[in-house]
Amino acid sequence: MSQEQFTQHTQCTTCPYCGVGCGVDITVTNGEVSGVKGSSEHPANLGKLCVKGTHLADTTLPQDRVLTASVAGTDVSVDEALDEVASRFANIIAEHGPDAVAFYVSGQILTEDYYVANKLMKGFIGSANIDTNSRLCMSSAVAGYKRAFGSDTVPCCYEDLSEAKLLVLVGSNAAWTHPILYQRMQAAKQADPSVQVIVIDPRQNATCDLADIHLPIKAGTDIALFNGLLCYLAEQEYLDHDYIAQRTEQFTTALQAATEYDVDSVAHTCGVTATAIRDFYERFAVTPKTVTFYSQGVNQSSQGVDKCNAIINCHLATGRLGQPGMGPFSITGQPNAMGGREVGGLANMLAAHMDIDNAQHRQWVQTFWDAPTIPTKMGLKAVDLFANIATGKVKAVWVMATNPVVSLPNRNQIEEALAACDCVVVSECYTRNDTLAFADIVLPATTWSEKNGTVTNSERCISRQRGVVVPPGQTRHDWELICGVAQRMGYADAFAYTNVAQIFAEHAALSGYHNGGDDPLRDFDISGLSDLSETQYDQLSPIRWPVNTTHPYGTQRMFADGRFFTPSGKAQFVPVAHKALVEPPQNDYPFILNSGRLRDQWHTMTRTSRSATLANHQQAPNVALNPQDIKDLNLTSSDWVIIRSRYGHITVPFTADPGIRPGSCFVPIHWTQQTAPSANVSRCYSSRVDPISGQPESKFVSVKLTPLPMQQALQIVYRPSAQPQLTLGEYWARFGLMHGEALSVSLSQPISLSECQNQWQEGAGNWVSIQGAATSEFTAILLKDGHIQAMCISQSCQPTLTNSDLPWAWLDELLGAGNVAPATYGALLSRDIPDVHRQGRLVCSCFRVGENTINAVLQEQPHTVSSLGEKLQCGTNCGSCKPELQQLIEQSAGSARTLPNVLPDTDMTVIPVKQIEDK
Structure with missing residues (x-):
């Protein structure tokens, strides 16, 4: 390559994964992403990146991209597809009204995308039927903040994690889900060993390695724990009476709701020792600089909002918010969950943190948009939305940048709903998305490294995401697709944007509309950014809102002045009561199923599965079980486990984990029809939601476990051009390699070598094989023109053979080796593993x-x-x-890992609680 042909530049953007919102410096060489590192200037991460962010370049490869639009399975131009979307939506609205259509969007899209989607649906179509997968992540935390503060305001910032002397992590495995913030906690504890960390979670997760105390409470008992803390603070006289009197209301009713929660009753309900409960309470009581850091383990519950308010009540009672190192800190799961809330991207909101049930707010938004209409009631929240699709009340849905078939609970019902829907539109980047199977119209969307706009992270910090490479094929940005449909529906003047800077300026201006002065009506105000030129917008540095004339350089933390956004200006205590589980474990379904994320994977893996490096940490799904439960179930290493709830079932291998409470089990959320069709855990979850937030209960369902003996295990690797037909067995898991893909297959009925070879089309190549003593034991190599096309290694599923699996890295190396000498594949046939590949997991x-x-x-x-x-x-x-x-x-060192502080499991009896009526 000549010097003239070589081009390289570096640009700062924002990571597309969790809600930390890390800055990323991307190096682009000759139009392709060639390097990724953390941005040292970004306040969220200060140069650090987790393993997912570090390997972002792996995910920008062109294969498996949706590059063309289609209608009814036929490729068309994007303009033709947009014509079809607009026509179908307009016809359905004309015949059935605006509530017959809906948008289901995502915390993965940018704020500008979100803004125009919300504007089109609420201001011009005239329905509030726009909801988002953030409903599954953050809606309970939002409702808890609004009940307490009068606004959806996260009071803390990341610096508080370094300032705090006590960090209480509730329902958060930050070491895996928010690693950069976990590293802040680690650094704070290393710098000051007196910093204390308490982890509250039913399982002993990776974050517990930092903990001084781990409270493995029973699922669903958080309210009892924090009501007991409130009661303890009052009894032991650790309340901030001045703060309560001057800055809050309804303390007496909240305390009355907590009076029956003494240490012993909390210990009984939570299933941990009274000594451990008292230790937690005492540490909280005497440590003013306390941050309670909570996430999906709190939010994803049918009592999620009340759990959030039980936590917030304890901070209000001690005056612990608004100051450095203290506050109730809800951490978001997605990169732009907060940006979606800012623009009203949920069915129960209006733009700029205005309320859909407030007539004045509706008038302001409609006037600002010069919109023909505005809905007077909230729309359908995610689970209800798909229930209404199933009944035919909603006849068209546009799904953007998410995979609801996998991520929503009760997958069987979601599939039935989409199959029955008159018109399903899907905007998508990648072909391996389960929801695409139900799409009538597919729109090719841009993805990270191509998209341009802003995101807001968990500490209210707005950052630029910059497109650094040319979008491939016919792909378009989400805002362009939305505006294209709006223009075709007759709303061209209101959606005549030519760039994202114009959208952002309008969004910023709306945030300050009827919201100025020393006593703002709303917390969200970025009107100080509404006059940015396109150049200034392109150069925008990270900044925390509010950003206005009072706070021109942003705001580090909220509520330092003790004023809130309630009618009285005072924070509200909310009385909450622990409720019995709706569906407790019992004889037919004796186990509790919990779910969550893995360290190196993200959501439904449409992006992370493209990285062979990320797949190496855990290639396949499993269920984690306490060793005693494994013994009681008589499971052997040749057994897989069928996990069955009242709503569906999955089949997965198992692993022993002494950090799981007996009677509980844990399954990762990531696997799909594309990657492990028997292992999509959403099949097991009910459609039960929190009655206030509408957030599904995705951390608890009662299940039964049944062994499924497996007779044969297959390891298969192949080049993309030599993919097998996949008609094998009850269980398979697929993951990426550097030079192809891999399959881990397990069968309850063994197949022969010839049956395995029949999984490839005739003419795929020539087979070289060796047969073992048993029919189910063989090694076969598919060769074509001297190159390995595929390899299949089979063995019996017996305990004595479980360690004889060949390392995937070696098989990957053989696949990419080019012309292969007979001695090389002879080593494979004889399973002579090179020492360099004996690293293990x-x-x-x-x-x-x-x-x-x-x-x-x-x-x-x-x-x-x-x-x-x-x-x-x-x-x-x-x-x-x-x-x-x-x-x-x-x-x-011989230190056995055990679950600490656990009481013997007796029953799920709930302590009696008075029903408090807030008068």
Whole structure:
């Protein structure tokens, strides 16, 4: 390549994963992303990146992209597809009214995309039927903040995690889900060992390695725990009476609701020892600088809003918010969940944090938009929306940048709803999205590295996401697709934007509309950014809202002045009561199923599954069980587990985890019809939601577990051009490699070598194979023109053979080796594994350090996490593997991992609670 042809530049953008909102410096070489590193200037991460962010470049490869539009399965131009969307929506609205159509959007789209979608639906179509997958993530936290503060206001900032002397993590495995914030906590504790960390979670997760106390409470008992804390603070005289009197209302009713929650009754209800409960309460009581950091384990519940308010009540009672190092801090799960809330992207909101049930707010928004209409009632929240699609009340839905078939609960019902819907439109980037199977119209959308706009992270920080590469094929930005439909529906003047800076300026101006002066009506105000030129917008640095004439440089934390956005200006205590589980474990369904994320994967893996490095940490789904439950179920290593609820079932392998409460189990959320069709955990969850927020209960359902004996295990790798037909067995999981893909297959009825070979089309190549003693034991290699096209390694599923699996990394290397000498595939046929590939399970994804390598070093001499890093580099980049390194160190030293502070499991009896009526 000549010097003239070489181009390279670096641009700062924002990571598209969790709600931390890390800054990312992207290097683009000859039009392609060639390097990614953390932005040292970005306040969210200060140069650090987790393992997912570090490997973002892997996800920008062109394969598996949706590059063309289609209607009824036929490729068309994007303009033709937009014509079809506009025509179908207009006809349905004309015949059935505006509430017969809906948008289901996502915390993955940018604020400008969200803004025009909300404007089109609420201001011009005239329905509030726009909701978002943030409903599944943040809506209970939003409702809790609004009940307490009168506004959806996160009071804290990330610096508070470093300032706090006590960090209480509730329902948050931050080490895996928000690793950069977890590293802040680690750094704070290292700098000041007196900093205390308490983790409250039913399972002993990776974050517990930082904890001074782990309270493994029973699922659904958070309200009892925090009501008991409120009662303890009052009894032991740790209340801030001046703050309560001057800055709050309804304290007496909230305390009355908590009076029956003494330490012993809380211990009984929560299933942990009274000593551990009292220890937590005492530490909270005597530590003014306390941050309670909570996430999906609190929000994803049919009592999620009340749980949030139980936490907030304890902070209000002690005056612990608005000051450095203190506050109730709800952490978002998605990169732009907060941006969607800012523009009113949920069915019960209006734009700019205005309320749909407020006539004055409706008038202001309609006037500002010069809109023909505005809905007078809230629309359908996510679960109700799809229920109304199923009944035919909603006849058209436009799904943008999300995968509801996988992520919404009760998948069987979601599939039935979409199959019955008259018109399903899907805007999507990647072909491996389960929802695409139900699409009548597909619109090709841009993705990260191509999109241009803003996002808002968990601390109210607005950051620019910048498009750095040319969008491929016919792909268009979401805002362009939405505006294209709006223009075709007759609203051209209101959607005549030519760039995202114009949309942002309008959004910023609306936030300040009827919202100025020393006593603003609403918390969200970025009117100070409404006059940005396109150049200034392009150069916008991260800034926390509010941004206005009073706060021209942004606002670090909220409520420092003790004024809130309620009618009285005072914060509201909310009386809450612990309720019995609606569907408790019982004889037919004796286990509790919990779910959550893995360290190296994200949502439904349409992006992260494209990275072979990220797949290495855990290639396949499983269910984690307490060893005692494994024993009681008589499970052997050749068994898989059928997990069955009243709503559906899944089939997965199991793993032992002493950090799981007996009677409970944990399954990751990520697997889909594309990656492991038997393992999509949403099939097991009910459609039960919080009555206030509408957020589904995705952390609890009662299930029964049944062993499924497997007779054969297959490891298959193949080039993309040699993909098998996949008609095999009850269970398979697919994941990416550097040079192709891999399948892990398990069968209850063994197949022969010839039956396995029949999974490939005739003419795919020539087979070289070796047969073992049993019919189900063989190794076969598919060759064409001297190149390995595919490999299939089969063995019996017996306990004595579970460690004889061949390392995927070696198979991947063979797949990419080019012309292969007979000696090379002879080594594979004889299963002669090279020493370099005997690392075992990958622990450190950044430097590809495996469990066997780490254990070998630990056997030589004791190590700390730090000294292991010095020797092997593991844990020295993103730090996400540090909790696992610590576990390996403890195992090597003979320290058995046990679940602390747990009472013997007796029953689910609930302590009596008075029903408090707030008069």
